[in-house]
Amino acid sequence: MNSMASAANVLSKARKAIVLTTLMVMTSLSPLLIVAPVSAHITDNGTVWPKQASNDTGWVQLDAVGGDPVLGLQASANWGLEFAPGASLSNVTMEVRVNGSDGLLIEEPIITASDVGINLFDWSGLGMLGSSDSFTSNNPHSGRLSPNSESGAYWTLPSGAEINDLVIEALAPVDPAVTFEPVDLEISDYAIHFVDGRLYLAISNSLLIIDYNNDPKIIDLITFDDANSIVDLEIDAANLALHILTDDNYFHALSLVNTAELTPLPETVFDLDTIEFVQFDQFIVASDGTPYALSSDRVAVFDGVDWNNAFFKSQDGKGLDITEVNGILYFSSEGDGIERWDMASSSRLSKWTTANNLHSDSVTSFYTTGNQILMSSEDAGLARYDWNTGFWLSTWTANNWLTSNDVSDVVVSNNIMAILNGNSLQTYNTQNGVFLQNYDLQDFGLVGEGEKLVVWPNIGVRSPANELIMISDGGGDLAIFDTVAAPPYVGNMLLASGPTSGDMDDAVELNGVLYVAADGIMNRFDNQQSRWLTPKLIGDEVNQLITDGTYIYIAGETTGAHKMSQNGTILQTWDAGDGLASNSVQRIAVNNDDLVTINSNT
Structure with missing residues (x-):
């Protein structure tokens, strides 16, 4: 959630x-x-x-x-x-x-x-x-130790004031991690602090706390060593707590005031005379403050002391997502459709599956906009349900509007719906009902398939000035998309950097930047900043890289020879149509205005 x-x-x-x-x-x-x-x-x-x-x-x-x-x-x-x-x-x-x-x-x-x-x-x-x-x-004050101390944060107090209690929330900012293997940062969930706007990102078994206006942006990193991964985050506004659910270490809780550890939700379910340890997959804090949780076999409700079984599912399946709309809770599970629960009457409603109206029995995520519930799937596109009228709207698939039936995520920002669809981002105007544009994720510096969308609103000193959509492909670089900007792509936020592959075809250094070709992609490592820069697509296997001190020259396996600028832009290409013996260039050399190649057939 x-x-x-x-x-x-x-x-x-x-x-x-x-x-x-x-x-x-x-x-x-x-x-x-x-x-x-x-x-x-x-x-x-x-x-x-x-x-x-x-x-x-x-x-x-x-x-x-x-x-x-x-x-x-x-x-x-x-x-x-x-x-x-x-x-x-x-x-x-x-x-x-x-x-x-x-x-x-x-x-x-x-x-x-x-x-x-x-x-x-x-x-x-x-x-x-x-x-x-x-x-x-x-x-908040932000600074770096120089070398072992930092000053600049102070209070103004009346003369003679006596301090009874001094509480300081001291966070530990983290510079983006650097690796020499591909970065795999799957964002399982996120939450927004409702006062200062800080972003909580759940990645693997770590919780990243991010301040958009700080340098570095990661202001704290909390790792749950006994857990394999974090699966769900929920804000509890009434108790000023952030609840954290892990996949094999149950619940944890942190204070929204000072990030201190709080008493977590229990890990047991009480049913008559039986007490069970249950590992939940998803949970939600409903609008009335009551937590509900979903596991592979049941839905449970927390009464303030214990978890109690609400009902058992008719079929086992990993819990995928939960949402609440107009007093009704919707629970999606892998291969088991959607279970529904009426909070007012505490009763189970009819189940949705592909046997009746549902487009897929594995709804990966819910998103509510206006009177519509949007349901994403990896195999059947995006379903839409009008909860106000009770009618199903037409499903968007690759047969009508979408570029792929694999919908990773969907969000709405400033009346613009963003659909993460394979390796593209599609936008849709919710006011006039018109699809706007398809964006290739490679144009945003992302080389993988889209995985997650994060909406970060402007609600505090740690949030961006405008509401933004962060786009993740599972790497360490998030593309920043502003639906009201022109153009909407406004940059990237780096969490960690690494090459796109652990393999290397060839490498060459130019002006403090190491260029590494691997699997048809040019990776660039900045020696001064100690970070990997945005990779550039070559689209071909590379046999050799050289430089003349100004440009990079590439010997391609099937596309000829290429001239690349220092920012990774291909400036010129030579192939068989330009006089090369073939498009398969094995070796390349440059001398002033002369280009010399060794081709596969020469």
């Missing part, structure tokens, strides 16, 4: 305009002559004030109320002190005290003597008084 909660949720760090908090104020009024504290008293004839006296109000708690963020009204509190008419005040002192550890705090308070229009205390622009949840400088 792909999880993304609204940024308008409970943990929003947007600036609070309604402040209901506690402020303690003490005002001491002392005359020059020290006498016992005296206050006015009432007689039958009126109020009698002493000639000289002092007045100690003690600590007074003020609750600021009446704030309205819509109207831009600040919360306020009034406190009036009575003095004798014409009294002369001297030696006036005032103290302000807060205690964030006891809940006594206020945001940007201003204390004003309203009669004279003087600000006695002004904390505007300085955030919370009584606590600080962000640095005064850039927050």
Whole structure:
């Protein structure tokens, strides 16, 4: 399941305009002559004030109320002190005290003597008084050790402030990994933090935490050593937790506040007098906060203490995906179609298979857009169901609109549907119902078949400025696709780099870049950056690579000789039509303007 909660949720760090908090104020009024504290008293004839006296109000708690963020009204509190008419005040002192550890705090308070229009205390622009949840400088702070220390993150605190609790979320950024074997980074699931917008990526048995605006973008890496792989991620907004399901190590949980480990969901199912250990394949936190889980043989529901069996499936099959739409849960399993569950009545609904309306008995993923549920498959295209009317719409396949029946993933961003279809990305306008364009993944620097689409919305400081679609082919480079940009392909985000093959046909170095030809693809390794650059397609086996100090020259097995620029672009090709003895070039040499080749028949 792909999880993304609204940024308008409970943990929003947007600036609070309604402040209901506690402020303690003490005002001491002392005359020059020290006498016992005296206050006015009432007689039958009126109020009698002493000639000289002092007045100690003690600590007074003020609750600021009446704030309205819509109207831009600040919360306020009034406190009036009575003095004798014409009294002369001297030696006036005032103290302000807060205690964030006891809940006594206020945001940007201003204390004003309203009669004279003087600000006695002004904390505007300085955030919370009584606590600080962000640095005064850039927050979050990012920096590199130089060589063993880093400075630049600081708080502004009142003079004499005492710190009771100091909690720092210190993440460990990771530069993109570099290997000399092909990179296999299969994204099994992802989730978006609903406050700061950080991206959680599940790859193998590791959880990558990514900040789009940081350098490096991977700000933390958490590995679950006892698990083979992570299969599902779910955001639990009510409990501020990220739930993690592994394929052979059950559940784990991390805090959305500080990434600390939390108590995970249990690994056992309680049924009458029987307790079973069940390894689930998929799970979901429903809209009412109730977790549901899918295994190869059952659907279970969590009651807050234990997992309980909701029902057993009629046929065993690995759980593939779960979604919730309008109070109905949909569970897809490999070879077993789709089971449905009515949350309101806690009852099992009729099953969907190819025996009735379903296009495939193995629905790999769900995606809901508007009133349609989209169902992907690896063998039968993309099915569409109108949940509002209960009607099935026409299935998109290779026989009508799609380039392939193998649909890896589908998402919608800014009313544009993106369908990852084999080695291409197809776009569809959901507003006017028109297919727009087919994009070859090779044009995005991806050489493999498409595997996963990740929608990353703009909902916090760690998210991109515009909603983006990240495209994965299982390698370490994600293509970035912005549906409102022209052109929509806007670059790549590198997680790890490696060659496309462990084999090598030939290699040559030019200006600090090592060019390695393998299986018809030119791999390029930047020695200075210590990373593999975007590979370039040659489309032919390479027999030899040489350079004249400016360009790369390629001897192709079936396509002749080629001249390549340093960025991997083929500038010129010579074949039999240009005078070569054959298109099979075994060796190649260049001298000024002369090209010399040894061909298969010469």
